[in-house]
Amino acid sequence: MAGEKTGPTAVVPFRQFVLKVHSRCNLACTYCYIYAGPDRSWRARPPTVPAATMRQTALRIAEHARTHRLREVRIDLHGGEPLLTGPGPLLAQAAAVRAALPAGCTAEFGVQTNGTLLTRDMIDTLAAAGFRLGLSLDGGTPGLNRRRIDHAGRPSWPAVSRAVRLLHDRPEVFAGILCTIDITAAPAEVHDSLRALDPPMVDFLLPHANWTSPPPAPLGPAGRTPYGDWLCTAFDLWWDGGPGPRVRVFTEILGLLLGRPSSSEAVGLSPVVALVVDTDGAIEQVDSLKSTYEGAAATGLDVFHHTFDDALAHPGMAARRSGRDGLGAQCRGCALVEVCGGGNYAHRYRADAGGFTNPSVYCADLERLIRHIAARLDTTVALN
Numbered sequence: 248m249a250g251e252k253t254g255p256t257a258v259v260p261f262r263q264f265v266l267k268v269h270s271r272c273n274l275a276c277t278y279c280y281i282y283a284g285p286d287r288s289w290r291a292r293p294p295t296v297p298a299a300t301m302r303q304t305a306l307r308i309a310e311h312a313r314t315h316r317l318r319e320v321r322i323d324l325h326g327g328e329p330l331l332t333g334p335g336p337l338l339a340q341a342a343a344v345r346a347a348l349p350a351g352c353t354a355e356f357g358v359q360t361n362g363t364l365l366t367r368d369m370i371d372t373l374a375a376a377g378f379r380l381g382l383s384l385d386g387g388t389p390g391l392n393r394r395r396i397d398h399a400g401r402p403s404w405p406a407v408s409r410a411v412r413l414l415h416d417r418p419e420v421f422a423g424i425l426c427t428i429d430i431t432a433a434p435a436e437v438h439d440s441l442r443a444l445d446p447p448m449v450d451f452l453l454p455h456a457n458w459t460s461p462p463p464a465p466l467g468p469a470g471r472t473p474y475g476d477w478l479c480t481a482f483d484l485w486w487d488g489g490p491g492p493r494v495r496v497f498t499e500i501l502g503l504l505l506g507r508p509s510s511s512e513a514v515g516l517s518p519v520v521a522l523v524v525d526t527d528g529a530i531e532q533v534d535s536l537k538s539t540y541e542g543a544a545a546t547g548l549d550v551f552h553h554t555f556d557d558a559l560a561h562p563g564m565a566a567r568r569s570g571r572d573g574l575g576a577q578c579r580g581c582a583l584v585e586v587c588g589g590g591n592y593a594h595r596y597r598a599d600a601g602g603f604t605n606p607s608v609y610c611a612d613l614e615r616l617i618r619h620i621a622a623r624l625d626t627t628v629a630l631n
Contacts, residue, residue, distance in 0.1 A: 259568065260315035261555055263521035264308055265533075268296050268340060269327040270526045274361050274403055277394045278427060278463075280455040286537035286544070288525075295332055296526040301340050303550045304524050309347035311555040320348070323357045325523075330364040334372045341376055357381060357422055361395070362410035363403050370413055374420045381422040382410065387440030391432055411444050423448030423492070430464040430473055434480040442491050450495040451481060453513075455538035458597035458608050475615030482616070486623055500620050503586040514613070515588040516570040522558055524550060530558050532567065535593040543596075566603065567592050575604040587613050 270292045272282060281289065312320055322344055324337055341356050348354060358373065359381045373380065385392045389404040396402055414421040424446045426437065441449050453474060456462035464473045478496070485494050499511050509515020512533065523531040528550040536544040546561045558564055566573050571584060578589045589595060590607030597605045607613060 258559065259518040259520060260317060260559070261311060261520055261522050262317060262319070263321040263323065264304075265323045265325050265521060265523045266296070266301070266304060266340065267292075267326060267523065267525045268301075268324045268329045268336065269331045270294055271331065272326060272328045272361070273331060273363060273397060274328070274395060275398045276396070278454060280538035281534065284455075284538050285460075286541050288537075288542070288545070289327075292529075293526045295336070296340075298339070300526070300528045300550065302343050303528065305340075305343040305347040307524075307550045307555055308344055309349060309352075312352045313349045314556065317352050319353050319355065321355045321357070323359060325359055328361055328364070329358050330360050330369070334369050337373065337378070338376050341378070355379075359383065359425070360410075361403065361407065363397075363406040365410040365413060367413055370417055370420060374417060378420070379422040380414060380420055381425060382407070382414070382446075383425045383427075384411070384441075385426055385429060386432065386437045387411075387444045388436070391429070391437060391440060394429065411446075415445055418447065421447060423450065423495075425450050425452060427452045427454055428474060428477060430462075430477060434477050435484060438481050438484045442488070446492050448493045448495060451478065452496075453591065453594065453609055453612075455535050455591075455593055456608055457539055457594055458605060459599070460538070461608060472612045472615040474609055475612030475619075478612070478616045479619045482620060482623070497620065500586060500617055501624060504617075504621055504624060509588065512567075513591050514586060516585060517588075518568040518570065519564070522555065522564070530555070532563050533593075535591060538593055539596040540598070543593075573604075575601060575606065577606050583614060583617050586617050 270289045271294050275282065308320060324340060329337065337358065344354055356378045358378055362382045370380070384407060385395060389402060392402065392404045392407065424441060426441060426449060428451055454462055462474070482497050485491065485497060495511065496513060499509055499514050503509055503515050509517045512519060521533060523534060523544070525531055530546050530548040530550060530553060531544045532546065534544060546558060546563060548558055548561065571579055574584065574589045578584055581587065590609055590613050592603060594607040594609055595603045595605045
C-alpha cells in the first residue's frame with residue numbers, strides 16, 4: 248500500500264496484513280532466511296492455521312478497520328508455501344475476512360507462492376474469488392533457479408516454468424515476480440530472462456543480511472559496491488529497454504527523487520503499514536527481521552488477547568515507524584536520507600554495536616544505485 252506523509256505524532260494504522268496460512272514449505276532454497284536462518288520459531292507453530300485462529304484474525308482486522316475508518320485493506324496469504332493447503336482453505340479464509348469487515352471497507356487479496364503447485368484449475372478458482380498471485384523466482388532459466396530446489400535436491404524450475412505460462416495467460420491474476428539477487432548471475436541474463444516472461448512487475452530484492460551476518464558477496468575493500476553495480480546495470484537495461492515490466496525498486500527510487508512517498512520498506516521514510524499474523528495467532532513484525540536473530544520479529548502479542556492497536560504501540564513497531572528519528576546519526580546526516588531511508592530495517596542490524604541504529608550493510612550499494620538513477624533521470628530531463 249502507498250505510504251503517506253505524516254507528522255511525528257500521527258498514528259498511521261496498519262493497512263496490510265500478512266497472514267501465515269502454512270508454516271512449512273515444499274522447497275529448500277539454499278538462501279532461505281526463514282528455514283535456514285537463525286530464527287527457528289516456525290518449528291513450534293502449527294503447520295496450518297486453525298479455522299478458529301483465522302476467524303479471530305478476521306475479527307481483529309475488522310476491528311482495526313472500524314477504529315481507523317479504513318476504506319481498503321490488503322490481505323496477503325503467505326507461508327511457508329500457502330498453496331500446500333490447496334485452494335479450499337484460502338477461499339474460506341478470504342470469506343471470513345470479507346464477512347467480518349465493516350460496511351464501506353473492501354479487501355484486496357494476494358498469495359505469494361513458489362509456483363510449484365499451481366494448476367490451471369487452481370488459478371481459475373482463486374481468480375474467481377478475487378485473488379492475485381505473485382511468484383518467487385530467481386530468473387527465467389533453469390540455471391538461474393538452481394538455488395530453488397526441493398528437499399530431495401530436485402530443481403523446482405520445471406514446475407515453476409509451467410506456472411509462469413499459466414499466469415501469463417491470466418494477466419488480471421498475475422501480480423508479478425519477486426527475485427532475490429544472486430551476485431554471481433549476470434544482471435543482463437536475469438533481467439532479459441525475466442522480461443521474456445512478461446510479468447506485470449518485478450522486484451529485485453537484496454539478500455537479507457546485516458553487519459553480523461554479512462551478504463554472500465563481500466562488501467570490502469572500501470569503495471567496492473557489487474550489489475549497487477549489479478543493480479545499476481539492471482537499471483540501465485530496464486531504463487533503455489522500452490516498454491516492459493515495472494521494476495519496483497527502480498520506480499520507488501525514481502518516485503522518491505521526484506518527491507513522492509515510498510510504498511516499500513526497502514527505501515524511503517514512509518511509515519510501515521504491515522504486520523504479520525502467524526499460524527498460531529502470534530502478532531509479529533515483518534519476516535525479514537528473522538534474518539537477524541531468534542525472536543527479533545516477536546512482539547509477545549496475539550490475536551486472542553491483543554488488538555492491532557496494541558501492536559501499533561509495541562516498541563519494535565514504533566521504531567520502524569519513526570522515520571528519520573529512528574535512524575542513527577550517520578543516516579540522519581546523509582544527503583540521500585529522504586530517498587534511501589536507511590534501507591531495509593533488518594539490514595541495519597549489528598549485534599555488538601547499536602542494534603538497528605546502524606546504516607544498512609548495503610549502504611554504499613544503495614548510494615551507488617540512487618546516485619546513478621538520479622544522474623540518468625537528470626540527463627533524460629535535460630534532453631527533453
